[in-house]
Amino acid sequence: MNIAFIGLGNMGEAIAQNLLKGGHVLTVFNRTKEKADALLQAGAQWAATPAEAVERAEVIFTMVSDDGALRDVTTGEFGFLPALLEGAIHVSCSTIAPDTSRQLAEAHQQRNTVYVACPVFGKPEAAQAAKLWLCTSGNEAGKAKIKPLLELIGQGVYDFGEDVGAANVVKLSGNFLLGCAIEAMAEAFTLAEKNNISRTAVWTFFTDTLFNSPVYKNYGKLVAEEVYQPVGATPALIRKDIRLLLDEAQKALVPMPFGQIVHQQLTATVAKGVKDIDWAGFAGEVSENAGVSKR
Known part of the structure; x- marks a missing residue:
């Protein structure tokens, strides 16, 4: 599967590594390129902007610091939403307000793309060991499609329904x-x-x-x-x-x-x-x- 990953802090980089180990094609973006060095050496591709990162992606993971950062990479000046392929799935792992998820899910729906909330529990070492606990909510078909990917990064997935803010x-x-x-x-x-x-x-x-x-x-x-x-x-x-x-x-x-x-x-x-x-x-x-x- 062709995957984009945006946000390579301690958690994001570890999650992205496990997706790459799963044999998927991975394109990454981070505000500081040096944080992508290990992933690039392992075979990931670099993108200069969030929009460039998602050009061929079927699934996009984001792991950024807060609501503002998520809005910026999604709907900001260089955000990826307009560049998404139809039917692409955005998996948001950030800790954000439920209403931010609901608003972004609506923006995705207007472009025939899908937003799934997937915040995680676990420290960076748990992320490295693919031992995170994952909570999901949102579009049922989207959650079903990403489940094999979530199994690469966590030890358990718990779903909380179709209200995308629930997770x-x-x-x-x-x-x-x-x-x-x-x-x-x-x-x-x-x-x-x-x-x-x-x-x-x-x-x-x-x-x-x-x-x-x-x-x-x-x-x-x-x-x-x-x-x-x-x-x-x-x-x-x-x-x-x-x-x-x-x-x-x-x-x-x-x-x-x-x-x-x-x-x-x-x-x-x-x-x-x-x-x-x-x-x-x-x-x-x-x-x-x-x-x-x-x-």
């Missing part, structure tokens, strides 16, 4: 749950530390017993050790996601006080200029407020 709601909800888990662990481990109990001993106990799950094991290790490396996503990026979550909550009249707490912690971290750490580093706000911060 984005699930993605925002998932990031909210992750944020709450990080905040809860930060508070619990800091309480232990203030009582002269090892943070890592508490993490080991709980993840061996009551909270034996990937989220508590993986994010919990970062929080317990207060070493927020490697960087999966930055605090600024996930702060944007929680802001989108709260916007959806306001529209739906759903009070989300814990969402406000996570957003405030991320805001404080970003405001202090804490960079080059995983977003779980916002847990350092709890330690800092307790007078034991190592961040």
Whole structure:
């Protein structure tokens, strides 16, 4: 299959590599060409613009930072939408507002092309290992056609129906749950530390017993050790996601006080200029407020 991939950050590059390993023809675009070097050496083709990338593509994957970036590469001055082949499928893996997906799906429909939402869960190392969890929503025929491609990049695909914004709601909800888990662990481990109990001993106990799950094991290790490396996503990026979550909550009249707490912690971290750490580093706000911060 002829595939285009637009957006080659840590996640995008890893996903694109697995599509290329699947034997497909791949054309890539990224604002910084150097990020495509490994893919080009592996056989991918370079395009100078998003529109050029999709000229022969049956399926287009996008993995960009936010709603504005997605609109820019799709419908902007050099966007690819006018250049798409009839029937081409746009698979959007970005974390964006549900209404952005709905608006882009309508724009695609007007051009006889298809938009499918497919946000992903997993860190870059999961993307490299093709172990992502994928959420889909949108056009049924489009989802059926891309399923073999999704099986190359993830360990499971969960569909949420024809409302193309549904998968984005699930993605925002998932990031909210992750944020709450990080905040809860930060508070619990800091309480232990203030009582002269090892943070890592508490993490080991709980993840061996009551909270034996990937989220508590993986994010919990970062929080317990207060070493927020490697960087999966930055605090600024996930702060944007929680802001989108709260916007959806306001529209739906759903009070989300814990969402406000996570957003405030991320805001404080970003405001202090804490960079080059995983977003779980916002847990350092709890330690800092307790007078034991190592961040």
